[in-house]
């Protein structure tokens with residue numbers, strides 16, 4: 001049964017700057033004291049009537065009393081300004097959990113995750129949740145950024161790949177400096193190169209609409225059914 005959407009109050013416990021424009025915040029639940037959710041879901045932060053911003057939960061459902069959000073604050077609108085202004089001890093309100101971009105364990109297909117920059121957030125929650133509860137099958141992550149500084153969780157996926165061998169990590173950037181050991185190009189190019197067959201595959205794609213469409217087109221050209229590509233469009 002999916003958790004009910006509830007109105008929540010939480011206190012800002014900590015804020016971390018993961019990259020020049022990427023902030024992570026820990027929120028300790030005050031009301032209700034616990035916040036059950038499924039990995040991949042999001043909360044909505046209100047900014048007046050009919051004005052909200054959605055933020056995916058970066059942490060995993062194991063932690064019910066404290067959740068972590070992560071935002072790219074470069075867009076600079078009300079959501080980014082709210083994130084930038086957060087201070088420890090501040091009480092914030094949000095509603096959730098919402099969203100169906102969740103991993104279906106009963107589905108025997110092998111997952112391919114594709115994330116564009118901050119679109120990694122729900123996938124990070126899903127992947128750590130799978131690691132914490134038993135991945136059980138091979139999974140691949142293709143994580144794209146314009147350069148490595150926009151890939152806030154790049155280092156930890158390297159660790160995850162070493163610790164959980166069925167997990168394959170393919171980082172990809174458009175521009176790299178010396179020493180970059182991943183792929184170069186666009187997310188859809190790497191999907192094309194890295195996926196020889198779509199048989200028994202399900203894709204979870206998250207980020208901007210343009211990237212989602214390109215990745216879906218590549219997979220469908222290989223014979224994948226449209227509905228086997230699940231997506232979360234951030235912008």
Ligand SMILES: Cc1cc2nc3c(=O)[nH]c(=O)nc-3n(C[C@H](O)[C@H](O)[C@H](O)COP(=O)(O)OP(=O)(O)OC[C@H]3O[C@@H](n4cnc5c(N)ncnc54)[C@H](O)[C@@H]3O)c2cc1C
Nearest residue numbers: 053054055056070071072075076077078079080121234235
């Ligand atoms: C289901 C869902 C989950 C989301 N989860 C997250 C999350 O975990 N972290 C997060 O940072 N954002 C997330 N977003 C996006 C978030 O809701 C806001 O749109 C974002 O923070 C920008 O809000 P803003 O008010 O600062 O700028 P706005 O004034 O809303 O946006 C300014 C412009 O920037 C575009 N834009 C928004 N985000 C980006 C981006 N990252 N890169 C390029 N262009 C962008 C918008 O389409 C718009 O044209 C999510 C969106 C959805 C729908």
